[in-house]
Amino acid sequence: MLELSHVHKVYRVGAFGGGRLRAVRDVSLTVEPGEVVSLIGESGSGKSTLGKMVLGLSRPTGGTITFDGTDITTIRGHAARKEYYRRVQGVFQDPFSCFNPIFKADRVFEMIRTSYFPGVSDADWRDRVLAALATVRLDPGNVLGKYPHQLSGGQLQRVLIARALLLDIKLLVADEIISMLDASTRIDVLNLLSDLKERGLGILFVTHDLSLGNYVSDKSVILRKGAVAEMGPTLRVFENPLHPYSRHLLSCVPQLHRTWAEVDAELAANPPEDVVLPVAADEESAPLLEVEEGHFVGIDQG
Numbered sequence: 001m002l003e004l005s006h007v008h009k010v011y012r013v014g015a016f017g018g019g020r021l022r023a024v025r026d027v028s029l030t031v032e033p034g035e036v037v038s039l040i041g042e043s044g045s046g047k048s049t050l051g052k053m054v055l056g057l058s059r060p061t062g063g064t065i066t067f068d069g070t071d072i073t074t075i076r077g078h079a080a081r082k083e084y085y086r087r088v089q090g091v092f093q094d095p096f097s098c099f100n101p102i103f104k105a106d107r108v109f110e111m112i113r114t115s116y117f118p119g120v121s122d123a124d125w126r127d128r129v130l131a132a133l134a135t136v137r138l139d140p141g142n143v144l145g146k147y148p149h150q151l152s153g154g155q156l157q158r159v160l161i162a163r164a165l166l167l168d169i170k171l172l173v174a175d176e177i178i179s180m181l182d183a184s185t186r187i188d189v190l191n192l193l194s195d196l197k198e199r200g201l202g203i204l205f206v207t208h209d210l211s212l213g214n215y216v217s218d219k220s221v222i223l224r225k226g227a228v229a230e231m232g233p234t235l236r237v238f239e240n241p242l243h244p245y246s247r248h249l250l251s252c253v254p255q256l257h258r259t260w261a262e263v264d265a266e267l268a269a270n271p272p273e274d275v276v277l278p279v280a281a282d283e284e285s286a287p288l289l290e291v292e293e294g295h296f297v298g299i300d301q302g
């Protein structure tokens with residue numbers, strides 16, 4: 001469904017745009033229907049830039065991004081872009097900033113109707129809205145007719161997901177969608193993503209939080225400095241991390257049942273084996289080694 005092939009992004013930076021910042025380097029990955037793929041990395045690793053490129057909000061400097069066989073950089077004109085967004089939508093970190101505080105929150109549904117379904121009757125549209133709200137497990141009485149400030153962050157995030165579902169999308173780009181939610185709401189939204197996956201939606205789940213990636217995804221892609229450090233089925237990557245960066249990230253995840261002292265003592269007694277990776281030939285390419293079926297490790301760039 002979604003395929004990124006050797007995607008690069010270089011930003012022009014500096015006072016006169018004379019500098020170059022390589023934000024994404026040689027990234028290839030796929031997202032299939034009903035698959036959740038986590039893009040995991042620390043701040044500045046290029047996760048959001050990849051999400052924006054998939055959403056057509058930023059153009060790749062190199063490589064291709066295809067959705068159902070169409071190179072999305074060739075999509076031009078209002079009508080073609082609108083069709084793309086009928087199938088691919090994004091939801092972002094801060095749900096509050098997506099709503100105009102002077103309008104009721106459910107206006108976002110009406111905007112979809114005006115733009116995509118002008119011929120649908122009031123009764124039919126109401127049924128569709130109620131079905132979308134049921135899917136995201138929102139009680140219509142709690143959200144319809146309410147202003148954004150009357151709803152919680154978790155409710156607003158669900159309203160935005162319901163809005164995307166009205167379009168019958170195939171791919172959702174979820175960029176740090178639970179970072180601003182409290183712990184109990186986080187789990188609800190993560191479980192909602194699992195429900196959507198069961199319904200066949202592909203999800204590109206962007207997160208800086210390794211444990212969230214582990215909880216929700218079929219496949220994990222760990223990014224470091226814009227390149228893939230490691231990727232593969234989530235279980236394999238988390239049970240057998242091979243890139244030193246993945247190991248470092250995993251060792252930083254707090255383990256609630258153990259103290260730091262216990263973890264440190266164990267690491268000192270059994271230090272992880274160093275994995276010696278060959279060095280890539282140049283700065284631009286970021287080749288991967290397949291170490292077991294579907295499990296790839298990036299050749300270290302130092």
Ligand SMILES: Nc1ncnc2c1ncn2[C@@H]1O[C@H](COP(=O)(O)OP(=O)(O)OP(=O)(O)O)[C@@H](O)[C@H]1O
Pocket residue numbers: 011012013021023041042043044045046047048049050208
């Ligand atoms: N429009 C832009 N112009 C110039 N540089 C940019 C732009 N957007 C992002 N960058 C730079 O590209 C790099 C990758 O940024 P990106 O936002 O993709 O990272 P991220 O992993 O999503 O980080 P965060 O979790 O902090 O959002 C960073 O060094 C960032 O400063």
